[in-house]
Amino acid sequence: MNRLEFLKTASAAALLVSGAPPTDAQAGTTAPNDALPTWPLPDLKKAITSPVKIRSVELMKTQNRLLLMVTAEDGTRGITQCNDRMPNLTSLLKGLVLPHFVGQDARDLPQLVDNAYRLNSNYKYAGMPLWNCIGSVEIATWDLLGRLAQKPVYALLGKPVRQEYPVYISDWYRGGEPAEGVVDRLLEKMAATGANGVKIKLGGRMVNTPEDDARTRMYVPLVRKKLGDKAIIYADGNGSFTPKEGIETGKFLENYGVAIFEEPCNFEDEEGMRQVNQALTKIKLAGGEQDSSLYRFERMARTSVYDLYQPDLYYNGGILRALQVAEIVRKYGKLIAPHTPKADPLIAPFWQFAALAPNLYGLQEFVYNPSEKPASWFTPNMRVQNGNMPIPATPGLGIEYDEGIWKQAEKIV
The missing domain is CATH 3.20.20.120 (Enolase-like C-terminal domain)
Known part of the structure; x- marks a missing residue:
């Protein structure tokens, strides 16, 4: 899911949000030629006008659980608890995923997710283990962005x-x-x-x-x-x-x-x-x-x-x-x-x-x-x-x- 794909299909996705979906008969059974439907790309740089550089992404253990913390340069943190799969996935998280987020502008989150999947041949690891790592960082980063915007994530x-x-x-x-x-x-x-x-x-x-x-x-x-x-x-x-x-x-x-x-x-x-x-x-x-x-x-x-x-x-x-x-x-x-x-x-x-x-x-x-x-x-x-x-x-x-x-x-x- 890259930025180009989002931009190409944002208007179509907006129509999907407002209109009724076609029936199976209308949709047909052959694969469509156009891009996959997407959720409309959020304008995070309008919601948060200053850059949000990610200083660190850390996996912490406390309360007998793993929590992933994304920290911005100003010290603001976004946090998510990790699921039970994460203890067995830490090498993927550290070696393949975190380098695509640390030092980057959190407002570019959709592109950062795409980079973590696509670049450095990470896609060769695609499946639940890779996406679970990416998803945990994405979720914690949304928490960070929501806190900075003083809005619930859904409002972004x-x-x-x-x-x-x-x-x-x-x-x-x-x-x-x-x-x-x-x-x-x-x-x-x-x-x-x-x-x-x-x-x-x-x-x-x-x-x-x-x-x-x-x-x-x-x-x-x-x-x-x-x-x-x-x-x-x-x-x-x-x-x-x-x-x-x-x-x-x-x-x-x-x-x-x-x-x-x-x-x-x-x-x-x-x-x-x-x-x-x-x-x-x-x-x-x-x-x-x-x-x-x-x-x-x-x-x-x-x-x-x-x-x-x-x-x-x-x-x-x-x-x-x-x-x-x-x-x-x-x-x-x-x-x-x-x-x-x-x-x-x-x-x-x-x-x-x-x-x-x-x-x-x-x-x-x-x-x-x-x-x-x-x-x-x-x-x-x-x-x-x-x-x-x-x-x-x-x-x-x-x-x-x-x-x-x-x-x-x-x-x-």
Whole structure:
């Protein structure tokens, strides 16, 4: 995603924001000749008139977590928590990514992201590991720019279309405890948050043994019975099923009013996913959290692999690329709901995305544990009221960190 591509397609992207997307039939099934749709390029130099030279980018460990800090020459900092993949990716971060940001003007962020992908043959490492590193730096840099502009990040990227979003409660049960107790736990969390939806796990995660299948056949009816007919149920297969099993399981889910079936088959099996999607008529097929190629998202949307696309904001390279995926799939009448199973500072970039994306669909994931005390090292507390998560209107990503956490922080990179 380079500056030339942005400039060539900014006007087309602006039309996309205001107009209804074409149907699949209108879009056709052949690859388009024009550039990929983009989110309109923000004019950061108008929002922030003075250069913002990046003095340093550091990966710090504190609170038993990794946090990435981008510091400007004037000492202003932008921060993001890093996800669980980062501990294994530090050599890529240090050797390939940071040199393209340190010493540069943060207002050139879209071009810096492109440079980190394209220059020095970095593209040969393309995939989740590289884009996760780039995305973490991009997200922290947006926090820096928002703080300097005294605006939430979403205000630098466009006009917000929502100030809150509805959530569902997720659970990772795949056996090992009585299912009745698991559903009671879901009910308790729903009551505490006001949420009216849940996401449950099916299969065995990239495998489906007879025991896994029996548990699925027992668990889904139990969840529906105890939660009631009005509850919204999403189900995640985590690639457990063959296409044939995915179709059978999907029809089983349709009988119990399940609304979304996420990643039934191996995420690399586009044709298998498409077969499942074509066979199901009452349920939306979802996927994309493992993907980081904009061209693959375009192909999958054009050929109806999924109805609902779920890029991870870190895995996929940051906030701006996630917004571009939203525009790509919207061109084909598809919906988006990024992968973000978080209840800590990792949720902050999703807040910015959710404020802007016109085709955001349904309930969004929220991890809630009523026994956990609110964290003391950052604010705000992640609270859901009446089933909705408010989007902070504070500068940057919306997270404030206790300055005391840096006193004993360990520098990793």
